Amino acid sequence: MEDCIFCKIIKKEIPAKIVYEDENALAFLDVMPRSKGMCIVVPKKHYTDPSDDFETSSKIFDAALIVAEKIKKSLNPLGVFLSVIQTQIPHFHIRVYPVYQDQIPLFENRPQQTTEEELNSLAQKIKNENVEWKGRKEKIVEKIIEKGVEKQPEKEEENEQKNEENDFWFKRAEEMG
Ligand SMILES: [Zn+2]
The missing domain is CATH 3.30.428.10 (HIT-like)
Structure with a gap:
């Protein structure tokens, strides 16, 4: 602008x-x-x-x-x-x-x-003044646990729909990381 x-x-x-x-x-x-x-x-x-x-x-x-x-x-x-x-x-x-x-x-x-x-x-x-940032990653992990969507890689083929939701959170965590 x-x-x-x-x-x-x-x-x-x-x-x-x-x-x-x-x-x-x-x-x-x-x-x-x-x-x-x-x-x-x-x-x-x-x-x-x-x-x-x-x-x-x-x-x-x-x-x-x-x-x-x-x-x-x-x-x-x-x-x-x-x-x-x-x-x-x-x-x-x-x-x-x-x-x-x-x-x-x-x-x-x-x-x-x-x-x-x-x-x-x-x-x-x-x-x-130096400030160490250590907030973001921990927060995201907490969220995954709250939602109960923490996944094991070997379960991936078992339930397609559930995995879509899991993938969303993992992708978020990755992006934020
Ligand atoms: Zn502007």
Whole structure:
């Protein structure tokens, strides 16, 4: 999208204080934060509604969780809020807000006054914090067990219909892996 501000940030046409980047996602500081260190996580691909691309959206949620952990470790807030709300920017994004004793990031709040210097220092702190990701695979395995569709390879020819369902979950697990 030509006029999309997030697409311009992704293409590095507009400078941003980037705190995290991977194959699918980019996260940067909000320059008008409702709490200090508030970040925005976006897919590198332009789309508006999270349901427009399930696969990518779930990876963006992963990235948002990583960013939330990085914020927790580096800025030591009381907690972190995540929100997905449609705004005037038609590019799917997740907002990650640190919550401090004196800064509860509510929508009625005015943006916090933040200087360029302060933004740079916040971005640096969040960026430098390494977070190990170990969520996704375990989750998928849990789901397979819940559904009772864990299969043994030798049973494959016995029940075609059941296997179709099994294949779906195994394919999912593979894709996610
Ligand atoms: Zn865009």
